[in-house]
Amino acid sequence: MVTQTPPAGARNGQNGGRNGGQGAEPSARQVAGRRWRSARGVVAVILAMVLIALVLAALRPSTSPQALDPTSPKRDGGRALAEIVRQNGTPVTVARDADDAVRKSGPGTVMVVTRTERLTGEDLTRLADAQVDLLLVRPTSFALADLAPRVRRGGATFEDAADPGCSLPGAALAGPVALHEAETYEVTPSATGSVTACYKTEYGGPRVVQVQYAGKSVTVLGSASPLTNRRLTEEGNAALAMNLLAPNGGGAGSSVVWLVPDIPEEGTGAGQQSLGDLMPFGVKLFLLQLLVVVLLVALWRGRRLGPVVAEALPVVVRSAETVEGRSRLYRAGHARDRASDALRSGARERLVPLLGLPRSSAQDPSAAQEIVTAVAHRTPYDETYVGAALYGPEPLDDAGLIALSDVLDDLERQVRES
Template sequence: MTTEATLPSTSASPTARHLWTRARGITLAFVLLLAGAVTLAALRSDARHGALDPRSADPYGSRAVAELLSQHGVATRVVTTVADARAATGPDTTLLVADPDLLTKHQQRRLHAATTDSGGRTVLVAPGGWSVKTLAPGVAADPAASRESTLSPGCALPAARRAGTADTGGIRYTTTLRDADECYPSNRLATLLRLPAPSGDGDTVVLGAPDILFNDRLDEQGNASLALQLLGSRPHLVWYLPSLSDSSTTAPDDEKSLVELLPAGWLWGTVQLFVAAALAALWRARRLGPLVPEELPVAIRASETAEGRARLYRKTRARDRAATALRSTTRTRLAPLVGLPVAQAHTPETLLPALSAHLNSDGQALYPLLFGPPPGDDQALITLADRLDALEREVRRP
């Protein structure tokens, strides 16, 4: 006879069913989160389809303003490359750049060089700090956006005074040019700038928000009037929509760093979060020192501890561990009763002969009870506990 055999399976080896039971909540939450993200992305993509495109009738398209300009004799042409935009510049042309921040530095420099002395008008729609310094030298974008959407002109520019209030609230700008028209201020910073060309012919208009060009906002406030005056001063309007297909004008030095790709304010927000986390860690940190014993606030009975452990065994179906604990404890109590040291309580070759001599019975019959395999179900575990109790009572009997 040998010591207790290795158990074929234990509760420490969870089955696929147990793993699924534990992970199904997290998995369901992840699936719902993923589905929500995909749905939101699809809705946003659909809502912004054709944004600022003069051929699009979507709410964020600009077909309405193109139709109004056509009725006033202004022809609109859409281009998607810097080369076409450069070729179209001239004294009788207004060049609108729909999303200047999509242009690389190399593209921005080429476009600015073509529009500086063209004698026409260039309209930049909501350029950020990435592009406005190159396309409109002397102008800087303020990191904080305007909190108001509808603003009053607040300047002497005839187009702004005739249009009145308009939805220009968005990016705010500062300029060092003295002859610039600063209009529609928000907290003393302009959301629309008109910059005369150095040569005296032509100008550049920096518009802080694209709202006055959207189909669903054109009939609000003085948006239509302002849009027609800014875009209809020349007989030809070239609408430049930057595209990914325009890769021939990129240069190796146009790659943006990670800091430049982050939106304005995100860098300082991230730094503030790290500082807050560090302060919270210092606040919650505990001083290192020796352990101090403390008395328990309540006395817990041994029976409650045993019942709690039994419930844990039952919850995890750990019948093997429960049976091992019952047998080991019984053997430890039986060994002194038959004259053996506790160290030999778990050796069948020593314990079983001593028990047989004490009970005048066959030791082979006691082996499955004290060193047998784990029970197969809860009822077998209960039966095992009863038999172990009966054996201990028999040994203790005088």
């Protein structure tokens, strides 16, 4: 296919038409497009903030201040279980602080400890020193460190039903229970005291752990579901909860002290929660999914990387058009620094072979003095003039940039003719 080059007059007419078109007033659509391109970054940030706010609002825990309160008839309260235990002959006493709970405890008492995030360090010390069996419901990591040092938090899990899979009498009699969202635990072996782990997950993490030491038992329950009014009737939840609160079937001599700490006053040192304790299960699941997505995107993008492949250009662009297009970009961005660097770099690349120097020295700062000296010997200019031309500062205006281009052309011409 043969293409004819238009005559010079036609090309000049076309260029004039383009230049004339550039001077015309932009249309409303073009103005709107420019405004959208300039504002889309801000819009994207605002939309991202709104999306994050919606996600956090959706994942916010739905527990009420009366959660696990034995006097609360709400869905997450424990009034139904407390009444059932009382009807079976075991008195249930409610305590609102650790001191009151210890005073009301005695031989044969099981103390149910809930909302451990409200307990201070002094409260945890009093409970650890009390000679009473403890039932810890979803304790924080700080509460575990003081009340069950051999038990550590593992991770969160969500399963509708689980089998006991252990020899703990209360769990074996209850059978499968619906724990729903629950914490798993890791137990450190010890030569003193026995450990019973129940309701293990697929990966082996138990959700109910009972540790025997110092003449008392500490049971860690990783889910609040078996104690709540909403979940009490599911599977064997009621049986498990009653067996944990009254392990010997209740009766004479047995009692339950249900500790629901009030929100402590400011400055009492409460609120000992780690970052994992503060994050709801939904947020943890969201972060895990986000991490998986990032890894998948990284792998997808990583597969696209490979060796550089040389391909034929779909069209041939004349060098003059390339130079003109790049110069217009420099002018539009007022990038005189980049334009002057490109002019000087190109001049050095062309001068170095003429001076008999290696090509690598053209962009080597350590070879600058050698290049300046060699050029000064081949031209009538001194080293100061040559150094300012090849390595000088950025021109102050467009006229200075044009003057620099003329100086570099003159230096190259002088070297070629010498």
